[in-house]
């Protein structure tokens with residue numbers, strides 16, 4: 001068979017595949033599979049949802065009620081997709097999963113530039129929406145907020161959308177500057193029992209002078225009334241905290 005008919009046959013066979021199979025082939029052949037960069041994050045997210053469900057089931061407060069899952073650092077969308085999937089088991093129908101990312105990778109970082117470069121982990125909004133749709137995410141429960149984190153960006157979002165309190169918040173943004181901006185935005189959204197997962201807390205030698213560790217330390221110093229409790233570490237980099245009092 002010559003190249004022309006063979007190509008037409010392949011195209012017909014490709015088009016006959018279900019949408020999810022076509023998407024899978026695209027992911028594999030472009031070298032951009034739909035996977036998380038942090039496999040331990042899925043364990044941490046599941047652990048957080050189950051902890052809240054067990055508290056509510058055991059007569060404690062229902063922290064899912066009227067609340068949301070927040071994720072900062074979406075990349076290709078896997079961790080957000082995973083949270084939306086398991087929220088269907090643990091949280092009510094009106095629970096929301098909110099993802100925030102530049103969809104253009106990391107900005108430059110003065111503090112952590114030796115470890116991370118501008119543009120690292122770039123995945124465009126179209127790619128992420130395509131991944132989420134192909135894997136069955138429910139866009140009635142899930143919403144994406146594109147842009148580089150800044151006080152102005154978050155103020156614009158807050159003028160357009162009523163952000164519920166946080167049940168679970170995942171911060172997977174790698175650098176000090178990004179993490180501090182996120183914590184400041186989240187401040188009014190904590191309630192006692194909110195769970196915060198820092199994906200990179202023990203990254204960069206677990207130094208108090210860098211990354212998410214430095215951001216949390218400085219953020220807590222800005223808000224002496226806020227107390228957080230370290231619940232556990234997951235894998236070699238993530239740490240899970242609970243907001244004890246606001």
Ligand SMILES: C[S@@+](CC[C@H](N)C(=O)[O-])C[C@H]1O[C@@H](n2cnc3c(N)ncnc32)[C@H](O)[C@@H]1O
Nearest residue numbers: 036037073075079101102105148149172173178
């Ligand atoms: C390590 S990746 C997230 C990985 C993802 N959670 C996963 O499990 O695959 C870090 C993400 O944080 C985003 N990010 C970091 N700092 C940001 C900022 N200041 N503004 C917007 N997005 C930022 C990057 O665009 C990137 O997608």
